[in-house]
Amino acid sequence: MKYTIAIIPGDGIGPEVTTQAKKALDAVAEVYDHIFLYKEAQMGACAIEKTGDPLPQETIDICKNADAVLCGAIGELKYDNDPTLKVRPEQGLLRLRQELELFCNVRPVKAYPKLLKNSPLKKEIISGTDILIYRELTSGIYFGKKEISEDGLSASDVCSYTVDEISRITHLAFKAAQDRKKKVTLIDKANVLATSRLWRKTVAKIGEEYPDVALDFMFIDNAAMQIVLNPTRFDVILTENLFGDVISDVACVIGGSIGILASSSVGGKNALFEPIHGSYPQAAGKDIANPLASILSAGLMLEHLGLHDEADAIQRAVEKSLDLGITTQDLKGKNQYSASTAKVGDFIADYIANQE
Amino acid sequence: MKYTIAIIPGDGIGPEVTTQAKKALDAVAEVYDHIFLYKEAQMGACAIEKTGDPLPQETIDICKNADAVLCGAIGELKYDNDPTLKVRPEQGLLRLRQELELFCNVRPVKAYPKLLKNSPLKKEIISGTDILIYRELTSGIYFGKKEISEDGLSASDVCSYTVDEISRITHLAFKAAQDRKKKVTLIDKANVLATSRLWRKTVAKIGEEYPDVALDFMFIDNAAMQIVLNPTRFDVILTENLFGDVISDVACVIGGSIGILASSSVGGKNALFEPIHGSYPQAAGKDIANPLASILSAGLMLEHLGLHDEADAIQRAVEKSLDLGITTQDLKGKNQYSASTAKVGDFIADYIANQE
Ligand SMILES: [Mg+2]
Ligand SMILES: [Mg+2]
Structure with missing residues (x-):
């Protein structure tokens, strides 16, 4: 099947974690013979920089015409430190939710065996x-x-x-x-x-x-x-x-960690999938951000599209990465080996591609 | 000093836990040379039985004229099992709070070392x-x-x-x-x-x-x-x-246990002190109810009356009973020794009387 996915990388660590989610989706497409057509759209601080508007009309159009929206994270330090600024990155997300009439927020809460100790x-x-x-x-x-x-x-x-x-x-x-x-x-x-x-x-x-x-x-x-x-x-x-x-x-x-929590916001016609965590600008570009919440958001999206086996494949791959400890530093004890953002994404994609 | 304390034993285990709180207060009176004049008043199911009203006017008068109100617990199975009954025990407490204009609820939350394992x-x-x-x-x-x-x-x-x-x-x-x-x-x-x-x-x-x-x-x-x-x-x-x-x-x-949580409700002129727990009618008269929340409510009352040393004495006695494991069965593991309601009350009173 062919699906159009609006991708909103957003700010801070948003682009890098979304990149890992796309890797996972590409692996799913390969194994299960789907086509995911990504339409990238701007929202948040990056959109303000380019257009003056945290939610350009083009982004709304892309999202409305997509089968689903995958969002990274929104927010930038410059705005956090100056609450007097009137145009703010977060307004983009709030307005997008209104535009798409997303009336239902869904949050899965799961206790992963390997993370029990972190709770x-x-x-x-x-x-x-x-x-x-x-x-x-x-x-x-x-x-x-x-x-x-x-x-x-x-x-x-x-x-x-x-x-x-x-x-x-x-x-x-x-x-x-x-x-x-x-x-x-x-x-x-x-x-x-x-x-x-x-x-x-x-x-x-x-x-x-x-x-x-x-x-x-x-x-x-x-x-x-x-x-x-x-x-x-x-x-x-x-x-x-x-x-x-x-x-x-x-x-x-x-x-046990906010770095693994995904959510979806569902409306009559549209649905948006995103991590719970923020844009964490301090970590942007350092290849240390935890991509699991973004990858699990992609999994929720597949579930929403009725692709249950495909969603399960993502879920299993994430659980495997946790079991093997192929995770970023935020899920680790001090001095424990940790993997980079890209390495975690690569592992997940490889595991999906080769799990049969 | 002399203080008038309105005592509302209430329903279920209310009377027996309140009796233990009075023992602790009597010990305090002895050691610190105070006079606590108890005025007993009816409220709840017992008041409905006797007068048809869960909050007789006499109770309101006693409470308004007292320096503080100590309440046991309110509620009886007969009313819990028949939600159609129009006159209900809990109405007594709600109306009393209004009559006394108690606008502020205070709840202490403490992690007692011996109960950490129960949380x-x-x-x-x-x-x-x-x-x-x-x-x-x-x-x-x-x-x-x-x-x-x-x-x-x-x-x-x-x-x-x-x-x-x-x-x-x-x-x-x-x-x-x-x-x-x-x-x-x-x-x-x-x-x-x-x-x-x-x-x-x-x-x-x-x-x-x-x-x-x-x-x-x-x-x-x-x-x-x-x-x-x-x-x-x-x-x-x-x-x-x-x-x-x-x-x-x-x-x-x-x-770690609801059986040890006390609360106070404070107004401009009056204040009421009571356990968080309910009247637990199933345990009434069996000498197994945990009296610590009622005793700690008496401690909060002393604190409110400005009797800080006296309140500390109650607090220390309760902590001692927890440390020594002289507690009722609800705080115990299976097959562990437990003390009766009266025995816990006796220990607390003795400890207060003899701690210097
Ligand atoms: Mg919230
Ligand atoms: Mg409540």
Whole structure:
């Protein structure tokens, strides 16, 4: 099959980690007989330098016409150090998410055996963890009306949700659970919040359409504790925007490293795949950045395109590199051998190409 | 000195753990030459049985006229199993908090050496943790306007805060930090929420009145991760209602057991002290309930009354019981010796009485 992939290398370490992800994709194309047509697009600080706009119209067009978007990382020191600058690299990503109507953020959380030791949590607690977090991304309190009184003595934020907003992500979560351990946990605060009660009612009703999937409910405060106390009890987590922001960051610690965490943002027509980590400009060009999160983002993209075997091949290759310790320095103890960014990418591509 | 203490034994294990807390208080009174005048009051299921009301007016009066309120635990199986009952034990506690205008919830989080092994977190991560969480308790999204549209297709919750609401708890947090490691961390989401920006502005301004205390800021999503990753970086945490609900439950896992966690709820005139744990009716009357959270609640109460040495005496006695393993079965491995509720209470009281 032929797929058009928009590639946004971005800033800092973005271009070098994206290059490794492309190596992995090329190996997949070779083995599974696909054609990946890469369309490179500019976004972030690099786009500001060239065009004055962190998200040029050309980038939007390329992304809208692609089968999927793979993004490196966005952000540059110059902007971090000067918060008064009005045009900022991150605006590019936020606007792109709006343009593509990406309403659902998906974050896989996995405890890799070789990285158990890097987590603040005990091995016996996290071992076997495999969670998929579905977070609503375009509504809730982050996007509600914000007010400050004229005298500056009070302020308010509104959290609102509609049944439509809840329904579209709920279906995605249930469908994902069907391919997994068939369990969805809705995280809310239905004992207090009206929006949470709407979530609970809507999700329970939609759940009836998926009789093979078990549904349970958990309050956000308890959930934030349970994900640390007993993470293996979760399969698919479904939640609103703010709760998802918090719970996915707590869950980060299970993987033992932010350098391996990938995410996808999905809309009705488009989808964007990117690492959790930032652009880490201090490391740019040094061939030391960890490319695994970018490579796993490419894997999520293949999964999204329905290429399950191909996604598995990337997953297996990443696990092999972890098992063999062919990883960058951030995953290593002091004085341990570490591989360069390019070497890790080469290993992954070779392994995919030769694993049969 | 003479102090009037309202004692609300409550339901389930409430009466027996409160009895142990009174033993500790009696020992303190003896050693430090105080008089604690206990006024017993009914609240919860036991109050419903006797009066039909979970919070009789007499209880409100006793509490308002006392120097402090010590509460056991509220709740009974009969009500848990029948959510349709309209008069419920928990309403007593919620109404009492309103009557006493308790706007600030304080939760100490401590990693006791002997309980490190009970935490899901690694010893080297939590060892030395000593945090005080100040959570605003009467405003924010839990108390804001709630709406469901007539067609049932949308819902909203309003989060609002005033400078006054923020100021009164902020002063308490800074004052507490002055007696500790002199650091306050405000947890908010000021990059997105108007209420968070009001918190940040107000707290920063008040912070100038406490030049000996360092102030920093952290977003709630990052904070929920950092409290697991690096809990020893925190001293006093200050935050709004919902964020405090979440962060204090995540922080629970540091102590290794919910059976030792005490809390206080403070208002302008009154203050209430109680364990985090519930009434655990299944264990009532069996002399197996862990009394440490209730005893530590009494310790917090003494601290609040300005009796610092006396509070320290309770703290030391509790630590001694943990060190010697004179604890109830919930803190033990299988087949390990455990002490009864009364025996733990006796040990604590004896230790306080004889520690000089
Ligand atoms: Mg976040
Ligand atoms: Mg809670």
